[in-house]
Amino acid sequence: MSTGLLTQPKRASKWQGKGRKILIIEDDLGVAESLACLLERMGFQASWVTQGQTGLAFARTEHPDVIILDLCLPDMDGLAVCEQLADGHETCDIPIIVVSGWDREDILRLVRSAGGSYYLRKPYDPKALVVLIEHALREVESWRAISMEDEDDFVPFDEEQIYPGGE
Numbered sequence: 001m002s003t004g005l006l007t008q009p010k011r012a013s014k015w016q017g018k019g020r021k022i023l024i025i026e027d028d029l030g031v032a033e034s035l036a037c038l039l040e041r042m043g044f045q046a047s048w049v050t051q052g053q054t055g056l057a058f059a060r061t062e063h064p065d066v067i068i069l070d071l072c073l074p075d076m077d078g079l080a081v082c083e084q085l086a087d088g089h090e091t092c093d094i095p096i097i098v099v100s101g102w103d104r105e106d107i108l109r110l111v112r113s114a115g116g117s118y119y120l121r122k123p124y125d126p127k128a129l130v131v132l133i134e135h136a137l138r139e140v141e142s143w144r145a146i147s148m149e150d151e152d153d154f155v156p157f158d159e160e161q162i163y164p165g166g167e
Contacts, residue, residue, distance in 0.1 A: 020137060023064035024048035025055035025081065026099075027073050035068070038126055044133075052076035060090045066136050068129070069116070071100040079114045086115020093143075095136035099124060 022044045026032040029050060036046035047064070049055045052073040059067060067085065071078030082098060085091045098111045101122035111119045117139075118132045 019043040019045045020066070021062065021064040022046045022066050022068065022133065023055065023059055023062070024068045025052065025073065025078075026050065026068070026070040028070070031070075035126070035129075039130075039133075042130060050074070052078065052081040055081060056084055056088075056091075059085055059094065060088065063090065064094060065140070066133050067094055067096045068133075069096055069098050071098060071102055079110060082111070082114035082116050093140065095140060097129070097132050097136065099129070 019040075022036075022039050024032050024035055024046060026035070026048060027050050032048040032050065036048050039046040047058065047062070049058055050073075052075050055067070055069070055073075058064075069078055069082055069085075073081065078098070078100065082096055085094065085096055092115075095117040096115060097118045097120060098116040099120045099122055100107070104110070108119055117136055120129060120132060
């Protein structure tokens with residue numbers, strides 16, 4: 001197992017199935033690889049990076065379905081990564097599952113304030129993570145279905161319908 005930091009995203013394997021794309025941003029390469037293998041066995045396409053900046057760039061270009069984010073990263077604070085993902089127009093609709101061993105009373109508030117969808121404390125049961133991933137995917141699909149219904153009812157604004165003086 002390599003001890004060097006990955007600077008480019010790496011696929012969990014050569015599996016090219018139609019599974020949902022999961023991005024893992026995790027500084028511990030062993031954890032990232034193990035998690036990616038587990039997710040792949042469950043039919044997901046998993047990619048991982050070990051640095052926040054690389055994760056941001058990957059998320060913007062590849063638009064994964066879910067992001068799993070560790071808070072302790074070598075190049076930047078994980079909460080800052082979460083905020084940038086939540087604020088970015090290319091990534092604001094991607095659910096973010098934050099995993100961390102931080103032992104702070106206000107961790108849930110911090111994660112939610114940064115735009116995180118879910119928080120899971122390390123160490124965690126991988127099955128619990130999979131349940132959160134599936135829940136996040138169902139939630140996004142529900143929102144997208146509602147958005148599509150709303151588009152059908154959308155009436156474009158016509159400037160000619162506005163009359164000066166309230167006429």
